[in-house]
Amino acid sequence: MIKFNTRSFVRYVHVYQAKKLSKGVIESAATHDLLQWLGFVKQTQSGLVHWLPMGLRTLNKITHVIKYRMNTYGRAHEVSLSTLSPRALWLRTGRWGNSELFKLKDSKGAEYCLAPTCEEEITSLIGAYVSSYKDLPLLAYQVTRKYRDERRPRGGLLRGREFLMKDGYSFDVTKESAIETFNRMNKCYDLIFQDLRVPFVSAWADSGDIGGDMSKEYHYLHETGEDVLMKCTSCESVSNVETCNSYPVKEGEHGGDVDVRYALNKERDTLLCLYYPKGRTLNWNHVKGIMDDDIDLALRETSNDKILEIFSEKYPEDEAMFASVIRVMDCRLNSHSNFPDFPLKQYLKSNFAQLTGESLVDAVHQEICGECKEGSLEAAKSIEVGHTFYLGTKYSERLDGKFMTKDNNEQLMEMGCYGIGVSRLVGAIAQVTRDEKGLRWPKSSAPYEISLCAAQFDSKVEEARDLLSSHADELWIDARDKVSLGRKISQSHCLGIPLCVIVGNKHWPHVEIEVRGRRVSDQWHAKYNQLAQEYQWTMLPASNDAFEKHRVHKNHLSDVAAILLTDM
Amino acid sequence: MIKFNTRSFVRYVHVYQAKKLSKGVIESAATHDLLQWLGFVKQTQSGLVHWLPMGLRTLNKITHVIKYRMNTYGRAHEVSLSTLSPRALWLRTGRWGNSELFKLKDSKGAEYCLAPTCEEEITSLIGAYVSSYKDLPLLAYQVTRKYRDERRPRGGLLRGREFLMKDGYSFDVTKESAIETFNRMNKCYDLIFQDLRVPFVSAWADSGDIGGDMSKEYHYLHETGEDVLMKCTSCESVSNVETCNSYPVKEGEHGGDVDVRYALNKERDTLLCLYYPKGRTLNWNHVKGIMDDDIDLALRETSNDKILEIFSEKYPEDEAMFASVIRVMDCRLNSHSNFPDFPLKQYLKSNFAQLTGESLVDAVHQEICGECKEGSLEAAKSIEVGHTFYLGTKYSERLDGKFMTKDNNEQLMEMGCYGIGVSRLVGAIAQVTRDEKGLRWPKSSAPYEISLCAAQFDSKVEEARDLLSSHADELWIDARDKVSLGRKISQSHCLGIPLCVIVGNKHWPHVEIEVRGRRVSDQWHAKYNQLAQEYQWTMLPASNDAFEKHRVHKNHLSDVAAILLTDM
Structure with missing residues (x-):
């Protein structure tokens, strides 16, 4: 729990004031500008950002969601590989020539790249540990910074030159079990993207330069996206236009x-x-x-x-x-x-x-689906946020990734790789969930779940803070002097914090909760019907263009906040 | 909670077996070799390592301890700055010429270094946000990878070319408040190093090339250390020999x-x-x-x-x-x-x-203390693990880090900086706590707090695992077939896991707990006297060269484990 005060380094409010972020300005602002104005990140160079406290919280929360599923459903081991990867490894896979590699020399003249992805390192690492089929299958992943010298970095976090990536790698005995693992990881991705609570689609895709012959992408549909997905109205298969027949x-x-x-x-x-x-x-x-x-x-x-x-x-x-x-x-x-x-x-x-x-050309809207040959295709623009690949033996062959079979024969490991752009997700989620009033994070990626706003920091705020102690890690307190309560509330909404708890003299010991978060379900309503009387909980009629508002006795504030958050 | 099985990627057991890590071999092994044999890290190049699951857990636990104190007592804001830092910034501070900078060019010819420390970036960042004395003081920190092209990397994690560092920076209005902040951060460091539960000393030190005129180092005393500390037997002041008069x-x-x-x-x-x-x-x-x-x-x-x-x-x-x-x-x-x-x-x-x-020369053992001019000095070798500096205006002057005073005058921010080598701490703690039987982690840095060992994975192990559910995140289960129970137990001890819970047929429903961890207090004993009967808890007489052993009814296993861990 952090008490907001004017000494806070994330001076989003000052910036906010300086920019006079009126409704019209917010509405027409690029999402990356909003993220900068509101103190999530600061761009330092094209494609490079510093993460500020607010943005780092969002980044860490998304990372947490991904790690949780990778560790449990994914049964993957977390590692953290060196970023400096020696030239020799990349020569073996023929990827040293990649013009988007950042390269450097050390003082002894040895050459390295800043790893953009880690097939080379992980295959070499795992190859050194695995000797027998008994050691397989295994899955390792990491969440580390990656580097790509993009010629035209753009869209802020969507295409950076330094970015946080979750990259996972699987190693199997046979092609069949590798494809089983590939399928399991796709289910793991479904769980991750469900946890993030932003509607997504998965689509069969082109493997590109990574290699391999099965590949799936995860996308957020959005009109600003750079990718085009085609969905069949009949068989419902979705694929990237790059692979859609x-x-x-x-x-x-x-x-x-x-x-x-x-x-x-x-x-x-x-x-x-x-x-x-x-x-x-x-x-x-x-x-x-x-x-x-x-x-x-x-x-x-x-x-x-x-x-x-x-x-x-x-x-x-x-x-x-x-x-x-x-x-x-x-x-x-x-x-x-x-x-x-x-x-x-x-x-x-x-x-x-x-x-x-x-058929030689990219599919277009309303042509016939090449899969079922019946349905008609619908095109939609999208933002790619994850990608899975079945790789086969492309890397194990070049990097000598072998093991001994049951019959004592040497055999190449069958591989898969699985990426999620973590920092890209911050930009993508901000983009697809924002509205004309600013950012609007789902609970799982909101920098804070609850803001506590009051005219000034008094004993009532302290009491409300203590009553919300079970939400302490997710609580943002804004009780500055010299800033109007109305401004604090609208700033909380602009930051995209799902719930804004307002403490005032008028209704105390009742407090108000304004709902900024978007609901993904409606469980709260049954609870409301059941508990409203006991909790002295009323839902207030919202005026036009205003936010849904609840009033509740302070003693039940924490429970009601938890109930409302369930759906966000 | 992870069930250990032969498919685990950290095949420390195989390595362990291959190396025939007899007592003599372990005893004489360099700590960095032990860390590699036991699957904590894998060195890839001189000064570069991959972090494997076991080592990454230790690294993350230490990071957690540091962040907790920085966020609370330190009142610092966490950020995460870009690693690629442009040449122009480093020219302004005159540090571009540093021969230990890793440098690279992007495709457009722009030059960057991989930041070894972030005074340049943070001063420039904070300078952009701070405009008034009202915004100060403020403190920001990060835990990120840093890079230094050491000519002679050595000691494994102790002196790497890529390393994880916590670096914090403070900004104040006056020299007095900057020194207050410096003193508060030193107290924060005391808390951090206390939490890590390894005896440490703080010593006045030389500021070196960083600049500034007050500086304190944090050390672990150890005969393999590269630093020399001098301690006065009378006034008890401790200083690095570099500054000891x-x-x-x-x-x-x-x-x-x-x-x-x-x-x-x-x-x-x-x-x-x-x-x-x-x-x-x-x-x-x-x-x-x-x-x-x-x-x-x-x-x-x-x-x-x-x-x-x-x-x-x-x-x-x-x-x-x-x-x-x-x-x-x-x-x-x-x-x-x-x-x-x-x-x-x-x-x-x-x-x-x-x-x-x-006095023109380095102090030596048994000379007279230059501080009190009475006591005699004792020399001790040590490993440096943290460093704090009061910097003054050295960086704010060169990077235009200014603010407006109450009287509307422009003034330079007074700075401090505060480093802890996080990956270095893994190597240092391993080094100073290990013994002839292997590693011996304090609870706060142990990869797991408890191992659960059994001859094979049966319903009793499952029950014990469930009974330990409140320790689930810190539980390592080793119930492999074809490995003797004795070997599993000695491997747990070699890994340095504080408690080894042994489940067997003979005493069930009682289980045994072997104590590997070193005690820093003796609170457990009072609890033992109080609860032994109720918990069916007995301490078994230990034979020579064996570990302290407890037997307890399974229903009280979780409580007793918690009591024993309190002291480690």
Whole structure:
């Protein structure tokens, strides 16, 4: 419990006053600015913040929720790995070249990166401890700062260069048990995100550069999100647009202009010509699937002309006509579509393959779901807050992560990895729960659950504080002189504290409770019906644009606060 | 509560078995090796470790003790500052040149260091929030990883290149209130180190490069320590040998060879000749004090010849005889001492000053205390675990840390800073409390307070576990198959867990408790006399070299464990 006073370092009130945070200003402010004005964080450089007391409390509470579920349902062991990770490990996995690694040298010239994620270190660590199948499965996790030299850090906490991340790693004997673990961790994530009390969706996703072939993302739907999710109205599957397969309402419906993108197989001896409707976005995950992974994705950013140039080097002038070509037609095209000219002058029809009926582009709103082939897809923008991967043996192979099987054979560990952006969650929860009056935290991430506001700090405030002793760790007291009670209350609401307890002379020994928190259930109401009389508890009719208000005898304040918080 | 099983990632038992940690091996092992063998940490590179579950628990428990006192008695606000600190800030304080800074560049070429301490960042942060004297005093602290590119990292956790540090900073209006805060923080440190239950001493100390002119260190006395403390048998003052003033038992007792060290004042126009007994160590803090700070300490590592060369440049040939010289004689010398030749050929006696009766060298065992000038000094080696500084305006001046006084004048904030090496404490506590049987943690830093050992995991173990539910967070269960009960018990003791509860068939429903923890008080005994009969609690006579053992009815196990732990 902290008594707010003017000596408090989080001088949000002064800032608040200085900025004259009128309703209009709050309403139109970016969430990251609100978090700064209200003393949660202070941005020091692009993508870097200092955590101030208020924000650190929120960060720690979210961390606590995550650790609790990881330790219990997740049965994971908590570790804390060194941030300085030596070059040699990253060379083995081929990730040293990643341009987003922060790198440094020590005084002896040894090179390190600041770990952005810890597959290298953990595989090497676990490999040193595990010798037998009896040691598996096992799961380790940590909550530590990670580093990524983002070229364009933005959105404040949503995309930082230094961020707090929960990263977990699993090690199993077989692919089957690894997938069991992957599924269990996804259930663990469901519990974590339920505990955080912000509606979320999980979606099948692209594994990206991490590798592996099963991957799930956790998202908050929000119109400011950078991701796009597609949800089927029939089978209800949700996936990131990066992996969402879709079909047009009518095959061959596109009779207009056609775009082409050239690509090469891994051997670079076969030209892929990818045709799709002009104006749509080619989806490389789909192409990869269609080609059974035989495509050189390193050339993804390479221009069509350059692709043709590389390809032509494979076939000297006199062999050009033997060049192998695969043409892939998006299923939205038809024979009347307006195709571009074919790039090769001479060719043998027998070296040509043609694939039709495939979907090559990102799904769009209202197309047909590629999973059930029945429902229609709905698009929604979202903020990604967690990601799980089944990794297979990608890292154990490169880092020698082996164990002895029951039959005394050496075998590679099957891995999974599981991330949650903890500091990102602070920004994301603030963003999706805030309203025109300011922040509005769920109980589990609120810096304090209860604020105690009074005109000044007198014996009544002391008594109310003592009566709330079972909430002491979650109590914020604002009884400054020279600030009006009305301002204190509106500042409590702007900070997003779920309950504001108001102590005044008029109704004492009754106190008032204003409700700022959003309800996720309505259990309080049954309790109210049952206990109102005994507790001298009345709910006051709220005027327009005002907050729900309760009045209760001080002796029952603590119980009523607990009942109201149950639903937040 | 964690059930120990062979799938546990901390496979300390396997390691333990592999190393055949017989009594002799444990006894002679370095503490850092023990910490690694027992699964507390794993060293990855010189000065870098991964924290494993067992060690992380100890680290977190120590952190908790520190935060509790900082939040309550310390009235400090917890923050968490970015580790990446930009070059510009460090240029302003002149600390960018520090050769132990880890430095790196981002993709845009901006330079950062990994903060080894946060005076720069916090002064700049607080300066941005504080505008008036009304905002002061205030105190902020954090527990975060710090970085120092030590040339010779050693002693495992005692001197790492990445380490967890609690660093606190205070800001006051006047020097008087800053010193009040400094004194209060020293009391707060006393409470913290009392809570950790390892005997400690606080000693006046040298401020070193941090700056400021009052400074206190917190030490654990231990023969492996790198520091030397001097304690007066009379006035009981304790100080680091770096600042301890001493006098010889008899003035002028040294009639033998004399060493000389040359130095220059800040203007470099006066030569200081420091004479002291050969074989003793010159103490620059004493010299600084004698010279009222007018000495150029940048030349501390410069040879005598080079000093004379620099000095002679100030005085061209024809002015040499006007050179200003101060000779300082250590009080241990006498006129019969064997002085070296004087370096200057020509000089005017009138430009000569001579100081005698000063103490120029490090104190040694059994000299006279410089404080009370009566007692005799006792030397003891020690490990430094905390340091407090009154800083004055050194940082606020360079970083523009100003506020408006009551009279509307701009004034610099008066600062203090307060460090505790949290990861260092893990190594230090392990070192000073261990014995020939392994680690032996005080309750407040033990990874678990109680281990529950049984031949196998059966319904009795389950019952005992449930009966210990109020200790659930501090309970470690070892009921593996195929490992003898005796080995489990000795492993619990080697891990240093204070109480080992043994569940067996023979005495059930009574269980046994072996005491590994060291007692800091004896409250348990009165309770024992009072409750033994009611609790069916008997203390068993211990055989030679065995641990104190109790037997108690299972229904009172939890209470008796709590009573025994009170004293540890």
